[in-house]
Amino acid sequence: MNICIVGAGYVGITTAAVLSELGHIVYCTDRIASKIARLNKGEIPIYEPGLEELVARGIQNGTLFFDTEVRAHMAACPIVMIAVGTPPRRDGSADMSYLDSVVADLAASIKSHTIVIVKSTVPPGQSDWIESRLHEAGVPEQWVDVVSNPEFLREGTALQDSIHPDRIVIGAKREQASRVVKEMYRSIESEYVLTERIDAEMIKYVSNAFLAIKISFINEIARVCEAFGADVTTVAKGVGLDQRIGPRFLQAGLGYGGSCLPKDINALSYVAGTKGVKLKMLHAARTINRTQLDVYLHKLKQALDGNDQPTIAVWGATFKENTDDTRFSQAIAFMKKLVRQGWKVKAYDPLVSPPIRGVSWSQHPYEAIVGADALVLATGWDELIHADWASVSEQMKGNVVLDGRNLLDSTLLEAAGLRYVGVGRS
Numbered sequence: 001m002n003i004c005i006v007g008a009g010y011v012g013i014t015t016a017a018v019l020s021e022l023g024h025i026v027y028c029t030d031r032i033a034s035k036i037a038r039l040n041k042g043e044i045p046i047y048e049p050g051l052e053e054l055v056a057r058g059i060q061n062g063t064l065f066f067d068t069e070v071r072a073h074m075a076a077c078p079i080v081m082i083a084v085g086t087p088p089r090r091d092g093s094a095d096m097s098y099l100d101s102v103v104a105d106l107a108a109s110i111k112s113h114t115i116v117i118v119k120s121t122v123p124p125g126q127s128d129w130i131e132s133r134l135h136e137a138g139v140p141e142q143w144v145d146v147v148s149n150p151e152f153l154r155e156g157t158a159l160q161d162s163i164h165p166d167r168i169v170i171g172a173k174r175e176q177a178s179r180v181v182k183e184m185y186r187s188i189e190s191e192y193v194l195t196e197r198i199d200a201e202m203i204k205y206v207s208n209a210f211l212a213i214k215i216s217f218i219n220e221i222a223r224v225c226e227a228f229g230a231d232v233t234t235v236a237k238g239v240g241l242d243q244r245i246g247p248r249f250l251q252a253g254l255g256y257g258g259s260c261l262p263k264d265i266n267a268l269s270y271v272a273g274t275k276g277v278k279l280k281m282l283h284a285a286r287t288i289n290r291t292q293l294d295v296y297l298h299k300l301k302q303a304l305d306g307n308d309q310p311t312i313a314v315w316g317a318t319f320k321e322n323t324d325d326t327r328f329s330q331a332i333a334f335m336k337k338l339v340r341q342g343w344k345v346k347a348y349d350p351l352v353s354p355p356i357r358g359v360s361w362s363q364h365p366y367e368a369i370v371g372a373d374a375l376v377l378a379t380g381w382d383e384l385i386h387a388d389w390a391s392v393s394e395q396m397k398g399n400v401v402l403d404g405r406n407l408l409d410s411t412l413l414e415a416a417g418l419r420y421v422g423v424g425r426s
């Protein structure tokens with residue numbers, strides 16, 4: 001099949017590379033010429049393990065192309081997949097302006113039957129809206145099938161998630177369109193959920209909302225574990241072994257971030273509100289996530305024993321490990337809070353060093369801790385988890401280590417003379 005993907009971001013590039021690997025001819029398009037130029041040279045504008053090799057193979061095999069000619073490929077391909085961003089607006093709603101302009105391009109380009117796949121995360125009812133906009137713009141009804149096919153990949157494990165997904169959700173009006181999209185994924189073994197478009201759109205939002213609730217739930221439980229002297233990691237393990245609950249997304253820490261969980265729970269709350277439905281669980285999840293940083297700032301202050309001019313080293317800036325994405329990163333939000341205390345902040349991340357007022361960046365993790373009173377592990381990068389704790393202890397001025405991801409071995413740290421402070425573990 002010939003497929004045009006609109007939007008060369010995390011989702012667009014990953015999906016393009018995987019579909020080309022499945023034997024399709026894929027044109028991945030974007031408005032940003034510099035991005036496309038880099039991609040054509042085999043340079044990936046994002047950090048995603050394994051993606052560079054897959055993209056290179058697609059280009060070499062002549063099955064994967066990157067181009068700025070969005071409309072030309074829309075006109076030529078029977079399948080167009082929309083993978084543009086749907087970022088948050090100030091009021092919590094999803095900003096549909098990128099999608100709007102894609103729809104305008106589609107209206108001007110479609111000349112024969114086209115399946116328009118909505119891969120971007122959109123509010124319920126958006127596929128119906130796209131369809132009516134195209135009809136209003138003069139695209140005959142029989143020329144277009146709009147299909148909702150939400151994406152569930154995670155950054156950092158995008159390829160694995162795309163090749164071995166838990167499920168592929170396809171929401172379509174006509175069975176024929178569902179069948180074509182299912183055929184597009186051909187050799188991917190997965191549970192296929194063929195459903196109505198509105199259900200498919202809802203499945204995406206509800207999945208992210210549930211993941212956010214699960215994390216906030218364990219973060220709230222971490223607070224009560226601390227109050228009773230229990231260890232939240234042991235509690236989560238014991239609870240997660242119940243198959244009805246499951247062990248994943250029960251890792252307590254500084255809270256969830258990233259470009260999707262925060263934005264999607266806001267967007268779901270917003271659309272629910274337009275129908276008069278108040279989503280109280282989502283509200284609680286958001287509140288817990290926001291206050292989580294204050295809880296651990298307070299804990300850090302206590303551990304610093306009255307030192308009110310400390311130097312704090314922060315390891316990790318991305319919203320999680322194995323990505324260079326800093327959107328809505330709790331690590332960065334925490335750094336800003338530390339700076340607002342009037343404290344000196346030195347930071348290190350293996351991939352990024354975004355300018356943040358009051359934060360000085362180091363080229364090496366051990367450089368950041370020289371003279372530090374406390375160290376905060378804010379992102380769970382492997383190289384940081386497996387640090388040489390004896391050296392860390394030697395370089396630091398103080399001995400407090402706040403494990404903001406509950407990934408460190410407290411016994412090892414304590415053996416090196418460090419004072420371990422975890423989340424939900426006293």
Ligand SMILES: NC(=O)C1=CN([C@@H]2O[C@H](COP(=O)(O)OP(=O)(O)OC[C@H]3O[C@@H](n4cnc5c(N)ncnc54)[C@H](O)[C@@H]3O)[C@@H](O)[C@H]2O)C=CC1
Pocket residue numbers: 006007008009010011012029030031032035070083084085086098099101102119120121122151152153154155259260
């Ligand atoms: N990042 C992730 O891990 C996941 C994202 N999603 C959803 O997928 C969608 C895309 O997300 P990302 O890939 O992170 O976005 P992104 O922001 O990384 O990339 C979007 C790309 O679309 C391009 N674009 C915007 N308007 C365009 C237009 N009119 N024509 C051509 N190109 C255009 C932009 O230049 C940009 O390169 C969002 O709705 C997001 O919620 C879903 C699952 C996972």
Ligand SMILES: O=C(O)[C@H]1O[C@H](OP(=O)(O)OP(=O)(O)OC[C@H]2O[C@@H](n3ccc(=O)[nH]c3=O)[C@H](O)[C@@H]2O)[C@H](O)[C@@H](O)[C@@H]1O
Pocket residue numbers: 121151152153154155156208211215248249250251252253254255256257258259260261319320
């Ligand atoms: O819609 C999306 O864009 C994607 O959003 C999330 O994926 P992602 O944002 O890449 O990252 P996650 O692995 O979900 O982590 C999100 C945040 O939660 C935190 N987290 C995760 C798991 C956990 O147990 N505890 C925890 O604090 C992470 O550190 C990170 O800050 C979902 O997991 C994907 O299924 C979805 O496709």
